[in-house]
Amino acid sequence: VMSGDEQEPSSYYVGVDVGTGSVRAALVDQRGLLLAFADQPITKWEPQFNHHEQSSEDIWAACCVVTKNLRETCWDKAGHFFDLPDFLSWKATGVTARSLCSLVCKWTYSAEKGWDDSFWKMIGLEDFVADNYSKIGNQVLPPAASLGSGLTPEAARELGLPVGIAVAASLIDAHAGGLGVIGADVTGHGLSCEGQPVTSRLAVICGTSSCHMGISKDPIFVPGVWGPYFSAMVPGFWLNEGGQSVTGKLIDHVVQGHAAFPELQAKATARCQSVYAYLNSHLDLIKKAQPVGFLTVDLHVWPDFHGNRSPLADLTLKGMVTGLTLSQDLDDLAILYLATVQAIAFGTRFIIEAMEAAGHSISTLFLCGGLSKNPLFVQMHADITGMPVVLSQEVESVLVGAAILGACASGDFASVQEAMARMSKAGKVVFPRHEDKKYYDKKYRVFRKLVEHQKEYSAIMNGD
Structure with a gap:
């Protein structure tokens, strides 16, 4: 027999997340549980080196495939200019309103x-100002607002869904991830943030690249960190958004470029493991008596292989590795991966320190995204920041965040905050090893x- 709280929820929501390589969708109930999941790859073209293209029609088709799969378990080029989240909500509802987030x-x-006419004139796009900004959006709605009459026929x-289902004003994927984790119920985990306002939490959405989302009651300007943006993620709060240009992509690049990668692949495949699960167990094997992290005592990496987004906002920065040897074996690869x-x-x-110096007060990290599935990545974040890391009960936090929007648009919850508290739950908590501080x-x-040294080298080379 179920108690009142545990009764089967009667309403379900579809969260859709468009990533770099695929579209993912989930069916989520009012408790924030993922009941079904589907994904579909999307096509990427590289017409020339470093030029990447995708097709919005292909993305919409993939959205249709994943949504139909869940149920079973033309746009005018000159008419409108949309960011992807707004394009998708327009395709679903015919409403051209834009999300405040985008x-x-x-x-x-x-x-x-509102819009700044001088900016469009300065970059030669004054056409966008015409006809009351009709091409770029003159109706702007906060995330989770209900769009028009819902799904068009x-x-x-x-x-593959009924006509008229409520559709919410959208969020950018990282922002949906932040919404999906930052309000999680942490009761009983022994965390200091349990009695603190939600502003003491930093959501880190870590995949191909990473976003660091912190919110505040009043606007805080942080050099090198985007924002503050009012109501762009959690209504009523100011958002600051830090980021790292490449994270998952950097780890892949370093590991795949190493001479021992074919050996690693073969050994991981033989054990039916991912290369990262294999590397993590290999590090445990070679650490001897010391903690794993100590294997990099003389190997140091600066990770800006693709420039720095936060907190330096310097796209000219490059990656650095110091401590290389002639060794090319699996041990060498594992230690470079760790570094x-x-x-x-x-x-x-570095980003947290910049945010705190500007006035944020952060005590706990909430991680989601692909890299949060890697226990080494999570433990290193705890040890290096000195803060506990909370992982969601549901790993696909972007989808839970997207479903929270749908839940609010449908009228089932009075506010986004109420839906966040009900639908996102803390799962595992990883505490820092303070003895390694x-x-x-x-x-x-x-x-x-x-x-500092890289900037000195640059000054020398650019000097007289």
């Missing part, structure tokens, strides 16, 4: 002042020296 975070729109047929994971965690620490403080000093 416009504020990507399109230089101000929640207080055509979209309903293509998605790269640590470098990304030091980058997170001195070692990581030293490595962090080296980390900060690396970029």
